[in-house]
Amino acid sequence: MAHDPGPDETVVDLPAGRLRGAVEDGLTVFRAVPYAAAPVGELRWRPARPHPGWSGTRDATADGPSAPQMYREGGDPVLGGHGEPPFDEDCLTLNVWTPAVDDARRPVLVWIHGGGFVSGSGSLPTYSGATFARDGDLVVVGINYRIGPLGYLHPTPEDGEEYADGDAGGNHWLGDQLAALRWVHENIASFGGDPDSITVAGQSGGAVSTAALAGAPAAADLIRRVILMSPPFGLDLPSPEGSLERTAAYLEIAGAKSLAELRSQDWPALITAVGGLFARTSRWGYWPTPFLPVIDGVTVHRHPAEALLHGAAAGIEVLIGWTREEANFGFALDPDHAGADRERVTARIAETFGAGAAPEVYAAYERARPGARPADVLMDLITDELFRMPAVRLAEARAAAGRPVWAYQFDLPSPAHEGRLGAAHCLELPFAFDNFEQWAGAPFVAGLTPAVRDGLAHTMHRAWIAFVRTGDPNHPDMPHWSPYGTDTRTTMRFDSVVTALDDLAGHSRRLHEGALRRLTS
Structure with a gap:
């Protein structure tokens, strides 16, 4: 009440x-x-100085x-904007x-x-x-x-x-x-x-x-x-x-x-x-x-x-996660990236894995996403490099040290822009806050099925609340969520159906570990 x-x-x-x-x-x-x-x-x-206080x-x-x-009038095609006037240094x-x-x-x-x-x-x-x-x-x-x-x-x-x-x-x-x-x-x-x-x-x-x-x-x-x-x-x-x-x-x-x-x-x-x-x-x-x-x-x-x-x-107790297609936020609507060819993407892969391994890494990404275009390979690579794999490495290290950590991946795709955004960076925010009325001006939430949207938001929002209150994200309205461990690598997948899966990021993890081992050997 x-x-x-x-x-x-x-x-x-x-x-x-x-x-x-x-x-x-x-x-x-x-x-x-x-x-x-x-x-x-x-x-x-x-550095910040103490405030002098006030009278009255x-x-x-x-x-x-x-x-x-x-600040850009009219916002952007994904979030619609991420800051509104007034602005001032006294902030x-x-x-x-x-x-x-x-x-x-x-x-x-x-x-x-x-x-x-x-x-x-x-x-x-x-x-x-x-x-x-x-x-x-x-x-x-x-x-x-x-x-x-x-x-x-x-x-x-x-x-x-x-x-x-x-x-x-x-x-x-x-x-x-x-x-x-x-x-x-x-x-x-x-x-x-x-x-x-x-x-x-x-x-x-x-x-x-x-x-x-x-x-x-x-x-x-x-x-x-x-x-x-x-x-x-x-x-x-x-x-x-x-x-x-x-x-x-x-x-x-x-x-x-x-x-x-x-x-x-x-x-x-x-x-x-x-x-x-x-x-x-x-x-x-x-x-x-x-x-x-x-x-x-x-x-x-x-x-x-x-x-x-x-x-x-x-x-410190840790809850960490990523979205399935983080990089689509910044690149899927950009013609120069969305229209990339195989040669250019392979060259970008070579900057991380070396020229010798680049074709093999490209092929591995291609197999993981049937029908993948070169742009899809590029988005998955950037997502892995910048977000998914570093988060997994942190979870692995904490689990190996016996430190508490829960991991998740947000998978529900945005239907906006003909689905090109996928489960993009920032898309999990309105679900965690469960306040879609405040996101009405954000293009990337347009077209979400209300029943799916609201059900997933309830599940995520309550998990975040449970974690803040107890250090454990479990609550009665979701499948059991075990901490990430080096044996199970349990990761909660937030999608239209919420599921706890073992080693959800396993393909990316094995690909990066193997390629980097070869690069340094």
Whole structure:
């Protein structure tokens, strides 16, 4: 039965000041709550600083600005868009959804949005925490953090001198997320949440963030569980030295010689320059990523794919998965990729497996998908390299170490664009949130059969809730889901019929293991 908040339950008193939220459909919601000082002026490209607080009662009934990002009127043919104005640098805020402002100590879910490190917002309606809060009796937090050049641009050695006050390194996106996590731990009890039961979840770039956050020494013992949805762990993340070429290219495009000069530009100019960096860094057959996390040895010590295998992070409970055709999101509607011929795809395979193995690898992919066109082979290769195989390797390593991990694959295809998207990247999101009314403007959900859609969404959504509450995704309305083990490799397949299968990714796993063994022998 829905809780009916009383009039006093829209107000909380925090160390920073008093907040007034709003009652929305039986939940109490606080929006645009600052968790750090505005990173503007001299604080641009500086780690997040504590917010100074406020006097009186701060209104928290409306969303604040999202992080500055590229914006295209009319959206895109897959998601329809992934960020809406207003945008502003003063964006280090979060939203909280709670069934009640009380002392119930409910489990907490912190959501980190994805978006290729350049787009997205924790306050997008699609990422509303209302369904999780209402259906799971959870407290849900969605965060905004710096993205694009403001969050991921890494300093040159000369600019690094500006960090002599202890602000060494870059990766300000991670510093923002750490500040938000600390805020949650210190304040969430005032919203009815349990600071000792925090699950952090993210999708795509947000899943990379989630893993990096779990592995950060500053977050030790703050995270109990993580949900990693489609993490692109196959990304080759640069060292500081490796990032210099990209930083130099961005400075040139922006017409600046240093971060000091960039500080004199307004943020719209900085975002405009991102388009030029896309053009400079894109390669055929690879996911475009103008900005990347940097393994700087100061803020990020290892690839996030390895973070959950070491130290205190190794004991965190993990749910990880991917979609069957991740790469179709970015490439299936692009004529230059969708029209690729066998020769070009084989050449792309050779970049990973070597020229000698490339024809054999191509043939193996072709056999796995009867009637496959060269473009299908390319999509499956990119999906495996960037998403599926790195996730499987993480599951294998955790299982071998006796660490808890559950694995899934999302298989339900989108009927949009004559079915060319398949089970594309991001398609599992509305199912996990079970909030299709918020995704009405997303082309990739058009045409889904309502009964199948709603049944699968119920199953996934309840599994995510069960995992947040207990560390085990099982619930009565689904087949039994066993942890991933080195003997069974159990993987839950989310499709029109939900099924637990052993070694669902076995073909890809054996293909990549065998080809890479031959390459290194």
